[in-house]
Amino acid sequence: MKFVHAADVHLDSPLRGLERYPGAPHERMRAATRRAFENLVNLCLREKAAFLLLAGDTYDREWRDYNTGLFFASELLRLREAGTRVVMLRGNHDAKNVITKHLRLPEHVHELASARPETVRIGDVAIHGQSFPEGKVQSDLSKAYPEPEAGMLNIGMLHTSLDGREGHEPYAPCTVRGLSSKGYDYWALGHVHAREVVAQGSPWIVYPGNLQGRHARETGGKGASLATVEGGRIVSVVHQDLDVLRWSVLEVDIAGAESPADVVDRLRPMFRALRAELPDHLHAVRVVVRGQGPAHGRIAVEGDAFVGEVRGAANEAGDVWVEKVRVESRGEVDMGALEEREDAAGHLLRYLRGTGDSSVAKDFATELDAFEGQLPKELRGMLRRDRLRDEVTELLALRLSLLGNGAGGDEP
Numbered sequence: 001m002k003f004v005h006a007a008d009v010h011l012d013s014p015l016r017g018l019e020r021y022p023g024a025p026h027e028r029m030r031a032a033t034r035r036a037f038e039n040l041v042n043l044c045l046r047e048k049a050a051f052l053l054l055a056g057d058t059y060d061r062e063w064r065d066y067n068t069g070l071f072f073a074s075e076l077l078r079l080r081e082a083g084t085r086v087v088m089l090r091g092n093h094d095a096k097n098v099i100t101k102h103l104r105l106p107e108h109v110h111e112l113a114s115a116r117p118e119t120v121r122i123g124d125v126a127i128h129g130q131s132f133p134e135g136k137v138q139s140d141l142s143k144a145y146p147e148p149e150a151g152m153l154n155i156g157m158l159h160t161s162l163d164g165r166e167g168h169e170p171y172a173p174c175t176v177r178g179l180s181s182k183g184y185d186y187w188a189l190g191h192v193h194a195r196e197v198v199a200q201g202s203p204w205i206v207y208p209g210n211l212q213g214r215h216a217r218e219t220g221g222k223g224a225s226l227a228t229v230e231g232g233r234i235v236s237v238v239h240q241d242l243d244v245l246r247w248s249v250l251e252v253d254i255a256g257a258e259s260p261a262d263v264v265d266r267l268r269p270m271f272r273a274l275r276a277e278l279p280d281h282l283h284a285v286r287v288v289v290r291g292q293g294p295a296h297g298r299i300a301v302e303g304d305a306f307v308g309e310v311r312g313a314a315n316e317a318g319d320v321w322v323e324k325v326r327v328e329s330r331g332e333v334d335m336g337a338l339e340e341r342e343d344a345a346g347h348l349l350r351y352l353r354g355t356g357d358s359s360v361a362k363d364f365a366t367e368l369d370a371f372e373g374q375l376p377k378e379l380r381g382m383l384r385r386d387r388l389r390d391e392v393t394e395l396l397a398l399r400l401s402l403l404g405n406g407a408g409g410d411e412p
């Protein structure tokens, strides 16, 4: 017998940072959580799963209309025909969803009560769990879960941060020790979006991760866990990728690149490699420009035009959407040579370097603030406070060197 454990479907959730631009596959991006859910249902059918567990945050928030619920219910009907039952609970995101309270779910689907723990029996499997009664549950719900039932495979379902998983609201906290002491065979957890097998047997404690990555920090394969039961024992739990859109971070080094176009040329094969690796997926990419070299100044000055070139290269690869281009590279200004120049830049640099009073550089930086406001935002990022003085002098030198090359005419 097999069962499938998923969580944090966040159906119809918007993908964060989805910006419309020509060539980007917006509509297919928007539908990603639905396509991933269809893949989940397909997995259940293919594996002839006895039941599907949905451990909370099936819905992202209150729906704008009934379409989310209609889609969900119609997908579940495909499982009814195959005899696959569904047990679900509500997490912090969908605890208060008012519309779902009026959505009649098909009879093979059971939503666990929120007032107290409840047990559902499917053959010789007892599934215990409780929905979030409200969005912010601060207590350990698992404490009140019932004792395991003799002669049954016991599964606990819980939406929880466990003992404080990084980056997640600490809802319904509990401990591995507490869960283990319950005497269940498997804990089907939800809430933490990173997949994690917290304990591998006696009991199994599993976060399947969310079904579809939704922003640039949710990279890598996303999906559900497929468990196989033999002789009343769980013998394996295997992760299955079910996502249709894959998030990646691509880092490109500008060292040795003469121009922004060279940097874009370095990205082209990287975009193509993504496609080659997963040809059927959509790809959402954050590009991080790193390193040091002569291309930096032009990239910084070009700003949005450079981003446009990067997006164009992604379009050429096909089905690659560039979420953001983060410029973290540095210029190659020869500070020594600039300091020796007998012009305004040289004088100012010598003055800033020579004064032992750091407040002078700070005052100067304050005066530069107005000037900074006119710069492309990538250049503004260079003015980080911890390296203020070096940044300011380099920025100034860069600015002056560009003016000296006659490149300043295009700037604001």
Ligand SMILES: [Mn+2]
Binding pocket: 056, 057, 091, 092, 093, 159, 190, 191, 192
């Ligand atoms: Mn959650």
